[in-house]
Amino acid sequence: MNVESFNLDHRAVAAPYLRIADRKVLPAGDVIVKYDVRFAQPNVAHLEMPTIHSLEHLFAEKSRNHSDRVIDFSPMGCQTGFYLILQGDHSYEEVEALVAASLGDVLEATEVPAANEVQCGWGANHTLEGAQQAARDFLARRDEWGQVFA
Incomplete structure (x- = not known):
């Protein structure tokens, strides 16, 4: 299939994790890399929409304090994580540090x-406490981020 995540066996992954989901070289030579930042185990758990919405706002704002290469931070429709899109190639350690600092x-x-x-299309649909709990849970398992598959 054309969409990378549709070719991923979601039964075989073990959240939380951080992985490269796609890498593209644009016609002018610029590189963009999409990372799968998976908070919840697919088809087992999910984040509630106010939590996702607040994490999106917070991470999108805070991550840009750590990198000028952040293009986007977008929630997955399945409510299990986010896509972080960065300009250029980065080491895993650099991306991990960016995610950790932003969640901090x-x-x-x-x-x-x-x-x-x-400033928001559904300004009442937020929970700071929910976003902070999801960030806390994800950070607590940082030693697992590099292990994508069970």
């Missing part, structure tokens, strides 16, 4: 950025 910032946040009806 989530833990220190006192509010969800842009969680209002002026």
